Amino acid sequence: MIAIKLIWANLAARPLTAALYVVILALGVAAAVALLLFSSQSERRLERDARYIDAVVGSKASSPLQLVLAGVFHADNPPPNIPFAAIAEIAADPRVKRVIPIALGDSVRGFRIVGAPPEIIALYEGRFAAGGPYAASFEAVIGADVARAAGLGVGDSFSGAHGLGGGHEHGDRPYVVVGVLAQTGAVVDRLVLTPVESVWDVHGVAHDHEQTPGEQAGGSSGHHHGHRDGHAQRSEDVEAAQTQSGGAQSVIFGPRGRQSAPPQEVTLLLVDLVSPMGAEGLLRDLNGASPFLAARPAAEAMRLYRLMGVGGQVLQAFAFILIGAAAASVFVTLFSALRERRGEIALLRAMGATRGTVFSVLMGQGVVIAALGAALGLLGGHGLIEILARSSEQAAAFGLSGALFHPGEILIALGSVAAGALAALPASIGAYRTNIARTLSETG
Amino acid sequence: MSEKPLIHVKDLVVSADGQTILSMPEWRLGAGEAALLLGPSGSGKTTLLHVIAGLIRPSAGTVTVAGVDVHALRPGQADRFRGRAIGFVFQTIRLIRALTVEQNLALALNLAGKPADKSRISATLDRLGVAELAAAKPPRLSVGEAQRCAIARAVVAQPRLILADEPTSALDDGNAERAFSLLRDEARACGAGLLIATHDGRLKALLANRLELAAR
Numbered sequence: 043m044i045a046i047k048l049i050w051a052n053l054a055a056r057p058l059t060a061a062l063y064v065v066i067l068a069l070g071v072a073a074a075v076a077l078l079l080f081s082s083q084s085e086r087r088l089e090r091d092a093r094y095i096d097a098v099v100g101s102k103a104s105s106p107l108q109l110v111l112a113g114v115f116h117a118d119n120p121p122p123n124i125p126f127a128a129i130a131e132i133a134a135d136p137r138v139k140r141v142i143p144i145a146l147g148d149s150v151r152g153f154r155i156v157g158a159p160p161e162i163i164a165l166y167e168g169r170f171a172a173g174g175p176y177a178a179s180f181e182a183v184i185g186a187d188v189a190r191a192a193g194l195g196v197g198d199s200f201s202g203a204h205g206l207g208g209g210h211e212h213g214d215r216p217y218v219v220v221g222v223l224a225q226t227g228a229v230v231d232r233l234v235l236t237p238v239e240s241v242w243d244v245h246g247v248a249h250d251h252e253q254t255p256g257e258q259a260g261g262s263s264g265h266h267h268g269h270r271d272g273h274a275q276r277s278e279d280v281e282a283a284q285t286q287s288g289g290a291q292s293v294i295f296g297p298r299g300r301q302s303a304p305p306q307e308v309t310l311l312l313v314d315l316v317s318p319m320g321a322e323g324l325l326r327d328l329n330g331a332s333p334f335l336a337a338r339p340a341a342e343a344m345r346l347y348r349l350m351g352v353g354g355q356v357l358q359a360f361a362f363i364l365i366g367a368a369a370a371s372v373f374v375t376l377f378s379a380l381r382e383r384r385g386e387i388a389l390l391r392a393m394g395a396t397r398g399t400v401f402s403v404l405m406g407q408g409v410v411i412a413a414l415g416a417a418l419g420l421l422g423g424h425g426l427i428e429i430l431a432r433s434s435e436q437a438a439a440f441g442l443s444g445a446l447f448h449p450g451e452i453l454i455a456l457g458s459v460a461a462g463a464l465a466a467l468p469a470s471i472g473a474y475r476t477n478i479a480r481t482l483s484e485t486g
Numbered sequence: 487m488s489e490k491p492l493i494h495v496k497d498l499v500v501s502a503d504g505q506t507i508l509s510m511p512e513w514r515l516g517a518g519e520a521a522l523l524l525g526p527s528g529s530g531k532t533t534l535l536h537v538i539a540g541l542i543r544p545s546a547g548t549v550t551v552a553g554v555d556v557h558a559l560r561p562g563q564a565d566r567f568r569g570r571a572i573g574f575v576f577q578t579i580r581l582i583r584a585l586t587v588e589q590n591l592a593l594a595l596n597l598a599g600k601p602a603d604k605s606r607i608s609a610t611l612d613r614l615g616v617a618e619l620a621a622a623k624p625p626r627l628s629v630g631e632a633q634r635c636a637i638a639r640a641v642v643a644q645p646r647l648i649l650a651d652e653p654t655s656a657l658d659d660g661n662a663e664r665a666f667s668l669l670r671d672e673a674r675a676c677g678a679g680l681l682i683a684t685h686d687g688r689l690k691a692l693l694a695n696r697l698e699l700a701a702r
Contacts, residue, residue: 044596048584055584055623385579392539392576393639394569394597396562479536482576482651 045399048390049406059375063368064415070364071419071458076426077358078450080442083427085347087441091115091229092339094165096321099132099328099336100124100310106337107346112146113310114339116154116229117440120146123307128334132311135327137320143308145241148202150217153188155202155234157241157308163223165312166230172196173221179239183221185231194219202234215243227441238308368415369461372408376469380404387473388481397474404470405463412462416455423451490553492517492647492679493538498547500533508533510547513697517646520670520680522689525699531683534699535649538681539572540564552646569597573640573678575669577652580636581624587611587635588620591642598643610642611635613675614668630661637668644676651683662688 053060091114100109104121111118126143133141142165145157156162160175163183173196176183184194194200199216217236225231313336315321321338328336387400428444430437491514500508508530515521523531536542538549540556549556552571559567573594581590591610592602611617614634624632633653640648650669654662666682666689673680682689690696 044593047589047593047596048582051582051584051589386582389574389576389579389582391565392541392568392574393594394565394567396565398562479533479541482536482541482579483532 044395045402045406048399048403049410052403052407053410060411063371063375063411064418066371067365067368067412067415067458067462068418068422070361070366070368071416071454072422072426073357073361073364074454075420075423075451076430077354077361078448078454079423079427079444079446080430080440081350081354082448082450083442083446084350084440087228088115088343088347089340090227092343094167094228095312095339096315096318097313097324097336097338098310099128099313099334102333102335104335106335107342109310109335109337110339110342111346113144113312114229114343116156116233120309123309124311124334125307129308129311131332132313132328132334135324137316137324138313139316140314142312142314143238144310144312145238145307146309147241148204150188150200150202150234151192153185153192153232153234155182155217155236155241157236157238159238160235162235162312163230165314166226166228168223168226168230171222171224173219176220176235176237179237179243180215180217181220182217182234182236182240183223184219184235185223185233186225187231188234189222194222196220196222229441365458365461369412369465372411372462373465373468376404376407376466377472380469380472383473384476384481387476388478391476391478392482400476401470401474404473405466408462408464408466408470409459410462412459412465415462416458419458420451420455490517491515491550492519492552493681494548494550495534495538496548498537498549499545500530500537500542501545507702508537508699510534515679515681518674518677518679519695520673520693521682521695521697522693523681523683523697523699524685524690526685526701529699529701531685531699532651535651535681535683538647539568539574539649541568566599569594570599570643571646573643573645573648575633575636575640575648575650575653577655580632581639583624586621586623587616587627587638590624590635590639594639595643598645600643607642610638613672614638629656630658630664633657633661633665634668637665637672641672641676641678645678647679647681648673649681649683652686653682654684654686654689659688662686663692666692 092110095114098109098113100113101122101124108118108121112120129141129143132138140161142158142162144162146154148155160177160183163175168183168185170183171186171189173183182200184192189195192200196219199218201216217234217240223230313324315324325336325338328334390400390403391397424444426444427442431442431444493513493515495510495513497512498508498510499506523534525531533542537544538551538556540559543557551567554567554571556564556567581587582593585593588607588611591607595602595606608617608620611620614637616631616634616638619627619631619635624635627635633656637653640650648669653669654665657665669680669682670693672678682693
């Protein structure tokens with residue numbers, strides 16, 4: 043009790059100094075915690091999202107990372123389109139179990155609209171919180187985050203905007219929500235799913251229009267509508283694609299009773315393999331002679347994670363330097379003040395304080411500064427991640443949340459308090475060992 | 487002297503680095519008595535105060551304070567006994583700087599194992615004429631004010647014995663005389679014994695009971 047009062051009085055006597063150390067330490071702890079939360083949450087999200095899909099096939103004019111980012115994590119601009127005939131070609135490979143084509147390009151309130159057959163819902167292990175799958179063009183199934191953020195429910199209608207946010211609205215062609223998915227913690231939470239036909243129709247792609255092969259479907263590209271629309275388009279090839287998909291393989295795609303002509307282009311293909319063992323060979327074959335590029339989400343996610351890891355290590359080192367600097371400051375302050383405070387320590391002992399009391403008064407100052415810094419840092423770290431999650435579309439795609447706790451934070455907090463205690467230890471031992479009689483006769 | 491003495495020093499020898507720095511066959515101070523401890527610098531005045539307070543262990547002999555053999559106590563017990571039974575006044579180290587005057591007195595009470603009774607603190611400050619300084623931090627006080635507050639800190643827990651080491655040496659004539667009177671009055675008021683180690687000639691005329699240590 044006496045020690046606690048003295049610890050507090052000593053810290054309060056130099057409030058700015060104490061506050062400075064608390065802030066430096068808090069910055070270090072916040073950085074370390076934010077890094078831990080970011081890496082653990084994004085790694086989990088990347089692993090989870092990559093798990094659903096064995097391979098992604100897209101245009102040769104793209105890169106493996108772009109294919110995976112756009113097709114699996116929905117965090118990049120779409121790559122150039124590929125002809126619809128590609129579905130049949132890929133599906134014909136005996137190593138392929140299932141092909142799901144997707145058409146990208148539009149968004150609603152920053153959430154991506156994905157044109158795909160309804161089987162994509164099962165692929166993402168989506169369960170319906172309300173409604174059911176879409177059956178017709180301009181019907182949509184929305185993820186849990188979309189429903190919450192956009193305030194949409196079954197029966198509501200909305201218009202898509204060109205590109206990923208900021209584009210003009212296609213106000214004349216509203217979508218109707220027919221289903222809302224339950225929260226999965228995966229990327230589908232942030233997607234608007236609709237038949238591929240919707241994506242074509244919304245851009246006024248003429249059913250019998252002239253072919254424009256290889257055109258960019260990306261939201262960042264120009265948006266000239268009508269005949270030269272940059273989105274996935276229809277062609278006569280769908281029948282060919284369907285007839286070619288025989289045997290054990292199946293191509294999940296169909297015009298669903300529509301009168302319109304079949305599509306010509308899609309953005310990319312999500313490919314399920316019969317066995318993951320076949321992935322390497324398929325990738326080699328496709329990336330060799332074919333006009334397509336194939337990528338494995340798991341491999342690209344790992345590459346991406348390694349890239350982020352380098353930056354993360356630099357930041358982590360910086361975080362620990364901050365924590366160390368705070369501890370060093372506490373050490374220097376307490377230890378250099380020890381000489382001028384010997385008189386007070388002697389007075390305390392003369393007044394009846396034990397060695398243990400003066401030891402704990404000095405230790406306590408280091409520990410209290412460290413504990414305050416650690417607590418502030420934990421709050422700051424979570425706040426930082428929450429701000430990041432809310433402010434950036436890319437960060438949101440990593441599934442970041444400031445509300446999630448990681449057990450490693452306990453270690454960071456305990457480590458910081460231990461650093462504070464260690465910093466205070468030399469001064470505390472000095473106080474414990476102070477020769478009272480000599481100090482009093484020298485300075486008394 | 488039928489009553490037990492407050493301080494009883496017997497066959498005391500204090501050595502440092504193999505040399506005897508203080509020896510005293512026998513000396514007593516009765517309960518509630520006041521005495522001056524005189525002698526030139528280096529004669530062992532401060533050493534004797536520290537031995538009596540249990541801060542220095544003698545190489546031979548015993549010291550009892552209020553019937554307690556202070557050197558038979560374990561270290562923690564000796565600290566608590568000092569806090570309860572002895573009030574110290576020094577020449578320059580007077581108060582804990584991070585605490586207000588009032589908090590310094592509260593700390594003295596706590597270290598004596600007593601509650602920090604507000605009315606007792608203000609009564610003590612009032613008696614010493616420094617009631618208006620209760621909320622002041624020590625660095626703001628004048629030398630004279632600080633020494634009054636230090637005396638208040640030493641007496642607030644009503645110790646059995648007040649040990650003062652050169653309490654007036656840093657003070658001017660007026661303050662020195664006032665500080666001495668305050669010490670003597672306060673000791674009397676709480677029935678404490680008073681031992682003042684000093685080479686301050688101004689005090690010699692004020693107190694007849696003296697213990698002179700020889701130069702060595």
